[in-house]
Amino acid sequence: xxxxxxxxxxxxxxxxxxxxxxxxxxxxxxxxxxxxxxxxxxxxxxxxxxxxxxxxxxxxxxxxxxxxxxxxxxxxxxxxxxxxxxxxxxxxxxxxxxxxxxxxxxxxxxxxxxxxxxxxxxxxxxxxxxxxxxxxxxxxxxxxxxxxxxxxxxxxxxxxxxxxxxxxxxxxxxxxxxxxxxxxxxxxxxxxxxxxxxxxxxxxxxxxxxxxxxxxxxxxxxxxxxxxxxxxxxxxxxxxxxxxxxxxxxxxxxxxxxxxxxxxxxxxxxxxxxxxxxxxxxxxxxxxxxxxxxxxxxxxxxxxxxxxxxxxxxxxxxxxxxxxxxxxxxx
Amino acid sequence: xxxxxxxxxxxxxxxxxxxxxxxxxxxxxxxxxxxxxxxxxxxxxxxxxxxxxxxxxxxxxxxxxxxxxxxxxxxxxxxxxxxxxxxxxxxxxxxxxxxxxxxxxxxxxxxxxxxxxxxxxxxxxxxxxxxxxxxxxxxxxxxxxxxxxxxxxxxxxxxxxxxxxxxxxxxxxxxxxxxxxxxxxxxxxxxxxxxxxxxxxxxxxxxxxxxxxxxxxxxxxxxxxxxxxxxxxxxxxxxxxxxxxxxxxxxxxxxxxxxxxxxxxxxxxxxxxxxxxxxxxxxxxxxxxxxxxxxxxxxxxxxxxxxxxxxxxxxxxxxxxxxxxxxxxxx
Numbered sequence: 001x002x003x004x005x006x007x008x009x010x011x012x013x014x015x016x017x018x019x020x021x022x023x024x025x026x027x028x029x030x031x032x033x034x035x036x037x038x039x040x041x042x043x044x045x046x047x048x049x050x051x052x053x054x055x056x057x058x059x060x061x062x063x064x065x066x067x068x069x070x071x072x073x074x075x076x077x078x079x080x081x082x083x084x085x086x087x088x089x090x091x092x093x094x095x096x097x098x099x100x101x102x103x104x105x106x107x108x109x110x111x112x113x114x115x116x117x118x119x120x121x122x123x124x125x126x127x128x129x130x131x132x133x134x135x136x137x138x139x140x141x142x143x144x145x146x147x148x149x150x151x152x153x154x155x156x157x158x159x160x161x162x163x164x165x166x167x168x169x170x171x172x173x174x175x176x177x178x179x180x181x182x183x184x185x186x187x188x189x190x191x192x193x194x195x196x197x198x199x200x201x202x203x204x205x206x207x208x209x210x211x212x213x214x215x216x217x218x219x220x221x222x223x224x225x226x227x228x229x230x231x232x233x234x235x236x237x238x239x240x241x242x243x244x245x246x247x248x249x250x251x252x253x254x255x256x257x258x259x260x261x262x263x264x265x266x267x268x269x270x271x272x273x274x275x276x277x278x279x280x281x282x283x284x285x286x287x288x289x290x291x292x293x294x295x296x297x298x299x300x301x302x303x304x305x306x307x308x309x310x311x312x313x314x315x316x317x318x319x320x321x322x323x324x325x326x327x328x329x330x331x
Numbered sequence: 332x333x334x335x336x337x338x339x340x341x342x343x344x345x346x347x348x349x350x351x352x353x354x355x356x357x358x359x360x361x362x363x364x365x366x367x368x369x370x371x372x373x374x375x376x377x378x379x380x381x382x383x384x385x386x387x388x389x390x391x392x393x394x395x396x397x398x399x400x401x402x403x404x405x406x407x408x409x410x411x412x413x414x415x416x417x418x419x420x421x422x423x424x425x426x427x428x429x430x431x432x433x434x435x436x437x438x439x440x441x442x443x444x445x446x447x448x449x450x451x452x453x454x455x456x457x458x459x460x461x462x463x464x465x466x467x468x469x470x471x472x473x474x475x476x477x478x479x480x481x482x483x484x485x486x487x488x489x490x491x492x493x494x495x496x497x498x499x500x501x502x503x504x505x506x507x508x509x510x511x512x513x514x515x516x517x518x519x520x521x522x523x524x525x526x527x528x529x530x531x532x533x534x535x536x537x538x539x540x541x542x543x544x545x546x547x548x549x550x551x552x553x554x555x556x557x558x559x560x561x562x563x564x565x566x567x568x569x570x571x572x573x574x575x576x577x578x579x580x581x582x583x584x585x586x587x588x589x590x591x592x593x594x595x596x597x598x599x600x601x602x603x604x605x606x607x608x609x610x611x612x613x614x615x616x617x618x619x620x621x622x623x624x625x626x627x628x629x630x631x632x633x634x635x636x637x638x639x640x641x642x643x644x645x646x647x648x649x650x651x652x653x654x655x656x657x658x659x660x661x662x
Contacts, residue, residue, distance in 0.1 A: 236507075
């Protein structure tokens with residue numbers, strides 16, 4: 001993809017797309033994605049110091065933000081960053097910021113988290129790392145929360161830190177996450193149908209309260225997943241890689257989802273559920289061949305429901321957000 | 332304790348007391364107890380083949396069962412065992428069974444689980460192991476569920492299997508548990524106030540439903556505990572060794588509990604909560620000296636609330652239920 005509209009100096013940060021929830025961990029688990037073909041699946045943010053603040057959006061999904069009436073998330077992230085640095089007694093800015101919007105919005109791929117995290121990481125590097133790592137995570141969570149009403153880390157944490165991230169209780173109410181030991185041989189398929197589903201709508205279908213049995217099942221399933229990953233118990237991993245809590249409520253919002261899930265199960269997927277609040281679907285396969293077949297079958301299921309789609313066969317991105325080397329190609 | 336009333340032949344099984352919930356894992360976690368002084372904290376069941384079925388209860392808490400109108404749990408366990416063996420095409424029995432009731436009832440120490448598990452383990456050994464290990468766990472869960480209305484494994488699993496047990500999703504709805512890696516240097520204090528609190532009453536104070544934030548906090552806290560144990564992260568362990576779900580509802584039922592908890596925290600306990608549904612309280616200490624001080628302080632808190640109490644300083648019992656060697660003393 002050409003980036004001729006980027007200014008020639010400054011820094012470029014990349015933040016990967018992510019799967020929120022990862023079936024078992026509603027609001028508590030997230031996984032960063034790295035396509036096996038080496039391409040980048042995530043937004044890029046270019047920043048440089050400037051005489052006055054500016055912001056532009058380029059890239060294949062720039063048009064999707066054109067009708068947005070709220071301030072762009074990258075700008076909110078910038079403002080939170082400047083404010084946090086100022087709280088430490090320093091002044092930074094103004095900045096010229098260009099967001100290369102490469103991820104589809106309202107897709108369930110952590111598009112907003114990617115924009116936020118790439119912005120923060122770019123500004124942090126440009127300004128000489130004025131903030132700590134947990135500060136950045138907190139800022140990213142707050143910026144993400146400005147969309148959904150409360151702090152959610154399940155996309156920003158993996159996009160920032162890479163891997164499979166579990167949200168855990170932090171010191172004095174601070175956000176904290178831990179990287180779980182995801183088996184490196186597993187392959188993750190994500191398929192995005194051409195269909196927008198807002199997080200607000202996905203949250204709107206959830207019932208107001210939960211029963212005790214549901215709550216206990218959800219917690220036991222998530223704790224079982226953590227146990228399975230640490231003990232390398234693949235049978236238990238597969239039993240726990242499911243969503244007992246929200247999937248049933250959201251499935252009707254995504255045409256073709258149940259057929260896609262059934263097809264993935266038939267092909268031996270270890271698990272298959274909505275990515276975040278959907279409409280994207282993810283599945284976990286044991287090798288690349290199986291992953292390709294599952295991606296194809298999920299695409300066919302969406303097509304049968306009248307939706308075009310695009311799929312990626314991925315590992316987990318071990319690194320998370322990063323500054324790209326100057327002049328590097330961004331396939 | 333004298334056991335002159337035990338017949339001279341047959342087998343004796345021991346099943347340890349246990350802490351249900353272990354703060355973080357309502358209905359999902361349980362820990363088996365082994366007093367550091369080498370004494371047995373749990374019920375004993377003696378079984379032998381007999382011309383006709385008989386059952387008697389002895390021991391220091393036999394009187395507590397005297398007014399019980401329902402069949403004793405040991406008898407229900409025996410009946411489930413005989414039925415399960417019969418389903419496999421074998422006939423066993425009749426048995427002469429003596430339950431030495433050493434645990435206080437309605438105490439939060441897993442007293443009913445101990446009676447059930449000791450009965451099953453004794454019969455299983457006497458009959459030459461006709462059932463599989465997961466069958467025994469399922470039977471124990473069913474026997475325990477006859478009290479509370481649904482299957483609960485959080486006491487029977489540790490009493491049967493030892494250690495800290497997490498309930499996880501099993502194959503085709505079967506019960507399954509995993510032993511979590513509890514640090515062997517930690518010391519567990521349990522203190523039992525002279526006060527009965529039925530599980531039914533403890534469950535009765537819980538609200539009918541839960542909010543999403545509560546559910547997510549509970550699951551994240553439990554998953555964080557599993558992560559902390561595997562990664563040997565003691566700070567995270569301490570942050571997760573708490574009960575965000577039920578403790579607040581049950582605390583008012585136990586006079587002195589909040590004072591006991593505050594005293595344990597002042598003394599540096601890693602965590603302190605109700606054991607199971609109470610009224611017993613447990614705390615986790617980092618060494619035996621600290622544990623002794625905490626046990627003393629919890630006892631003082633109960634005394635200030637008008638309750639005598641008895642405390643034990645324990646490790647986790649690594650083995651769980653077992654057949655005692657013939658003629659062994661049972662301190």
